[in-house]
Amino acid sequence: MDNIELLMSFGLTRQEARVYVLLLGEGALSGYEAAKRLGISRSNAYAALAGLVDKGAAYMAEEQAVQYHAVSIKEFCSNKLHYMEELSETLERQIPKQKQEDAKYLTIRGRRHIEDKFRNMLKETKERVYLSVSASVLDLFREELLRLVAQKKKVVLLTDEEYSMDGAIIYRTKKFENLSGSADCEGDADGQLRLITDSNYALTGELQDKETSTCLYSANPNLVRLLKDALANEIRLIEIEKKDASI
Template sequence: MEGILQQHLKHLGFTELEAKCLFVLSDSGTLTGYEIAKRLGVSRSNVYAALQKLAEQGVVLASKGEPTHYHCVPIDEIGNKIEADLQASIRYVKAHMPKQETERTEYFSLEGDAKVLERLRCELKLVKREALCDLWSEEAELLRGELQYAHDQGVRILVSAVGGADLPEGMLSFPHEREEAWQERSGRKFALLLDRKLAIVGTRGGGQPAKAMLTEHPAMVELLLNNFFHDVVMHELQRDMGEELARRYGQGFSKIVRKYTQD
């Protein structure tokens, strides 16, 4: 039996032995418990116990008489039954699981590309009113579907985009100028402030695992809000007075920065 198929059957709630029994029956048709045990090289008592449970679940048919013969129902029927059972369980859990209203004021960390992207996508789907996003083009593209979904739900979305992000029509956005060397040095930093309540910051790329931190701590929320509006103001000033600002204060306001950072 292929390991990947067995793993997926286990994900559907079957034990390892139950999965093997299902595979043998699907592959060979009607068999007795003795024949299945012989093919699998395991004890008959364990096989009979697994077959009895499968029969109780309605995914295996058992004949009357001795010896008992077993037959696997069509895989489409098994899939439909599992899907219906899962949907019923999900509906019940949603209706009866306690719903906590407490704020997540602790700082929760995530590591790994899959975990980070999954959390970003889930949180974007829960936004009710506003999403302020500071994203590189790579992350904007990966989150494009969730941004579109939120926008379609009437959420106000404003994106500070780096690298010419191609955002869905109707979203407010402005370019955020950053040097490519900055990306290569420390990865692509991103920040999201959702409903002015949940702050998410992290990095992807740069040869390091993706990392993110999320919190509803008021200090971090205010920090991201102020930083985002600072970027909005700077964008407008650069657009209207860019050449004059560079002449008076240096490229990237380097003259001001040196004034307060040099010893």
């Protein structure tokens, strides 16, 4: 994503984002100057500047001619995140509580959506996590896993490389080899993942590029039990191989 698209994720329109980037780079500008620099009409420039002021991304300085100063990107994003957190807390209080999750099988498509679900499952873990995934994907969720370990929750990891995480139980497996293609190519498939939290929720599928990633999520006891048995059998095989190698 380029800077304009990233800023649009924070609630700016495309035109507002363009003007904001201009202000950040050029300093204080009038509406006329902004329109001239970007090659847009003055009415569009003033509308964008008014939007930036309204959304907390710019301030007005009323001197001989009105000029607009950009709020720093760090301050703007921090304020927006704080505001969204407040809205989130309000919604959680006001929206009716979700009914107990049923045992349907839900398909989650797209890498970002899968990663979001992954993080939320870890965040909501109460007792234990069993995770089978390549080390390259494991690194993406290291912070969340370390937090679980610090909270004295059981974390069992199966991954394809020697991996260090104090407090976690780690098994090295060969199952991910050759799933990702060349390690030097960005965007290659990271391979399969299997995640079980609290023996109640399961996420399984493939984490590849943005478009082709697909996973299945469910609280269905049959799926959870199936994945648990598969992981347990894999751990037994790893332990047997380690024991045989030591003889």
